[in-house]
Amino acid sequence: MTAVPFFDYSRHYLDDRDNYLKIIDEVSSKGAFIMQNELSQFEENLSSFTKAKYSIGVANATDGLEMCWMAIGLNPTDEVIISSHTMLATASAIKLAGGKPIPVDIGYDNLIDPLKVEEAINENTVGIMPTQLNGRTCDMDKIMSIANKYNLYVVEDAAQALGSSFNGKFAGTFGHASSISFYPAKVLGCLGDGGAILTNSENLFQTIYQLHDHGRDLNGIVRRWGRNSRLDNLNAAILDFKLKSYKDVIKRRRQIASIYQERLSTLEYINLPPAPGSEDKHFDIFQNYEITARNRNQLKKYLHDLDIGTLIQWGGQGIHQFKELGFDLNLPNTELFFKKCLMLPINLFISDNDVNYVCDSIIKFYK
Known part of the structure; x- marks a missing residue:
């Protein structure tokens, strides 16, 4: 049986090699490598796709999150509430922004629990940063209601969620600003690191734009101290090309998720994410297909021995468990989740037969 890798990075390039080479040749022949028309076109098309007023291509999503909070302005005592079920970058962006x-803790949906958010608010709280995780948008009605009640900033970590929505509104467009990742394994991935910031605030746009390009404004005039965090023009051109078929890519991922749902939903010892079409207010893009499973470690080894790639996200630790960074909390839902979570293969490079092979193997393991 052919191996089913978790993600095949070589095919990420090879499956569209001719188009990529054409784009690279066209852009490179013009010498258009940094801050050129291809980037501006992609930013315009990304805004059109998400319905965000402004978008700024940046070097990576982590820089994007940090610059959002830098633009807002944080003091050392200012607290921003996050989910412990997220990548370390979510926390580090706040820390490095000051x-x-x-x-x-997380709620029943494995995303940030709005009840726990409100419980954590005190006189030092200035913001909330919900993570739109695995291609699913949080219950942003509740998050925004809390933010408005306590006059808090909301910056969305939408790194994994471009195209997902809640109540018909796209992830990344609810709060004051957001950051999206174009890391190669993302649903919309480039050939390296890359990201974008979305905002509907003109003031934040102007400040973030300056921060991402050495403090210079749109006219090249230095307005503040800044950094160099620009999405390169080659990757912007590649992303703009891929954005044209992005809806079809999401459709395919939802088809794969439907197969997993159909084949695995009756198994007693695993829990699946919500099935496509059953999300009610949510529209999920399935950046990842993350289950929780009894005997998770044994299942992972069993699948590995069958050449099926799986992943335990972020090494199986929540943010609150990084004691070296000063955290020492008890968040039982998150801790239980990380003892059971496992991500199954879901990408454009696997066939229905591959997905069924994964399902057959899991079913056999639990018999």
Whole structure:
């Protein structure tokens, strides 16, 4: 049986090699490598796709999150509430922007629990950063209601969620600003690191734009101290090409998720994400297909021995468990989740037969 890798990075390039080479040749022949028309076109098309007023291509999503909070302005005592079920970058962006990340527990959907968010608010709280995880948008009605009640900033970590929505509104467009990742394994991935910031605020746009390009404004005039965090023009051109077929890519990922749902939903010892079409207010793009499973470690080894790639996200630790960074909290839902979570292969490079092979193998393991 052919191996089913978790993600095949070589095919990420090879499956569209001719188009990539054409784009690279066209852009490179013009010498258009940094801050050229291809980037501006992609930013315009990304805004059109998400319905965000402004978008800024940046070097990576982590820089994007950090610059959002830098633009807002954080003091050392300022606290920003995050989910402990997220990548370390969510917390580090707050820390490096000058504030203090406060991880809280997850709810029934494995995303940040709005009840725990409100419980964590105190006189030092200035913001909330919900992570739109695995291609699913949080219950942003509840998050925004809390933010409005306590006059808090909301910056969305939408790294994994471009195209997902809640109540018909796209992830990344609810709060004051957001950051999206174009890391190669993302649903919309480039050939290296890359990201974008979305915002509907003109003031934040102007400040973030300056921060990402050495403090220079749109006219090249230096307005503040800044950094170099620009999405390169080659990757912008590649992303703009891929954005044209992005809806079809999402459709395919939802088809794969439907196969997993159909084949695995009756198994007693695993829990699946919501099935496509059953999300109610949510529209999920399935950046990842993350289950929780009894005997998770044994299942992972069993699948590995069958050449099926799986992943335990972020090494199986929540943010609150990084004691070396000063965290020492008890968040039982998050801790239980990380003892059971496992991501199954879901990408454009696997066939229906591959997905069924994964399902057959899991079913056999639990018999």
